[in-house]
Amino acid sequence: MPIHVKVLSKEDYSKWVDGKKKEMAAAADDPNKVWELAALVERGEKVYAANCSACHRANGKGAGPIKPVDGSPVVLDADKTKQIAVLLNGQNNGAMPAWKQLSDTEIAAVITYTKNSWSNKTGQLVQPAEVLAARK
Numbered sequence: 001m002p003i004h005v006k007v008l009s010k011e012d013y014s015k016w017v018d019g020k021k022k023e024m025a026a027a028a029d030d031p032n033k034v035w036e037l038a039a040l041v042e043r044g045e046k047v048y049a050a051n052c053s054a055c056h057r058a059n060g061k062g063a064g065p066i067k068p069v070d071g072s073p074v075v076l077d078a079d080k081t082k083q084i085a086v087l088l089n090g091q092n093n094g095a096m097p098a099w100k101q102l103s104d105t106e107i108a109a110v111i112t113y114t115k116n117s118w119s120n121k122t123g124q125l126v127q128p129a130e131v132l133a134a135r136k
């Protein structure tokens, strides 16, 4: 039985690996994926630590003009579209920056994290598809 072996240069191989990694990351962030609460909170904790805690602090209490997210009426509101809008558009002329550069999954995860952390116990879950819908 003939065996065909494809020999790739080191460069071609790393290009191929890079491409595969991107494909996998995109699949992991499929905006139509339906998440369970615990997994979304876990993902959101990482997004919060990377993008939000510098201003809002790890304890969610903010400082000075940086409003707290712990106990925030926007975060606790049953109408989830309110916080989605804050994340996509920012608030108070950019004092709170817009985060539309994050993926739908990252925004859904970080909102879900804030809605279920510290004293916030809403049990609410925002799916990536809800963020995607709000972008239009």
Ligand code: HEC
Pocket: 047, 048, 051, 052, 053, 054, 055, 056, 065, 066, 067, 068, 069, 072, 073, 074, 075, 083, 086, 087, 091, 092, 095, 096, 097, 099, 110, 111, 114
């Ligand atoms: C550069 C500092 C900064 C960063 C980083 C930041 N925020 Fe904010 N955020 C603010 C400020 C300032 C406000 C208050 C705006 C105002 O005066 O209404 C705010 C307000 C908010 C509000 C509304 C609170 C309320 O009760 O009105 C939410 C929700 C929020 N931020 C979530 C986040 C999340 C989630 C992230 C990370 C993706 C984040 N913020 C990153 C500065 C920041």
